[in-house]
Amino acid sequence: MIKAGIFGATGYTGCELVKILQKHPHVHVAFATSQSLAGQTLSDVYPQAPYLPLILGEAAPFEAVEVVFLCLPHAAAAETAVRALTAGVTVIDLSADFRLKDADTYANWYDKQHPAPHLLAEAVYGLTEFAREQLPGAKLVATPGCYPTSILLPLWPLLTANLPITSPIIADAKSGTSGAGRTPKAGTHFIQVHNNFAPYKIGRSHRHLPEIEQAMGWFHPDAPSLIFSPHLLPVERGILSTIYVNFSEQITLEEIRPYFTQLYANEPFVCLLPEGELTTLAHVTHSNKCVIGLTMSGSTLVITSAIDNLVKGAAGQAVQNMNVVFGIEETAGLI
Known part of the structure; x- marks a missing residue:
């Protein structure tokens, strides 16, 4: 024990x-x-x-x-x-x-x-699926932020595949209010959030941006630039990130999907939806899953990615990391 x-x-x-x-x-x-x-x-x-x-x-x-x-x-x-x-x-x-x-x-x-x-x-950056070989026996693990987790897991297969991606990648992300923490803030009071939907820290302002860019650089040394636009949803929990990726050459969804299926085929907590299905918060709330959907719009790949910010975006991923560090089954306590 x-x-x-x-x-x-x-x-x-x-x-x-x-x-x-x-x-x-x-x-x-x-x-x-x-x-x-x-x-x-x-x-x-x-x-x-x-x-x-x-x-x-x-x-x-x-x-x-x-x-x-x-x-x-x-x-x-x-x-x-x-x-x-x-x-x-x-x-x-x-x-x-x-x-x-x-x-x-x-x-x-x-x-x-x-x-x-x-x-x-x-310190091991504990995006578990990416860091699994570094985690066993680690003494210090940094659990990623919630927004980065929702963005990096769908970008990892693309950036490591060396596809002809052009700048910028756009990550339009929405989080439930629990992502702001328990300490009261004027912008997260019920009366401010209820029946409202608001962007915040647009541009190069959010503290998760350098974390995302750092990991993108690990995935590919010449990673495209990123525009990250966070929003506050009037819900308790969950993050839905819609990510737009453009290519300099013609490419089809049939060519792109195998990069995701090969990388995540045996991952217990990453789910690629069937073609034509779009990700929703209902896919992930109260679970340690990251659910990804892929859609082509002309030459633009539109990725929908959802996590529960308190679970896969924080506590669940921390436990997943601990399981790997101590050599017990990775899904213990999480399924």
């Missing part, structure tokens, strides 16, 4: 993680932390959540666990990761602190110097 600790258990992602791990056949949750609600239980905060006492982060007993999940704000996560790694504990980070490999890029996008730049090189 793997003993796990969860930092930041009262956020939406942290609570989702607790619910997954409580049902995991190989994991026991040894502790859960909350800086603002220590002394209460998780079920006091979320009535549907398991009964789990909440303690302060500084009181967390690292000696009692083999792995910790960090559902913390950026910078705070890195500081906690250093403490955990020093204690010999494996870290699965769900913040942004170890996703970017360059400390200067991190500083530019997160407005502060990285607290532990010496760890960036060793």
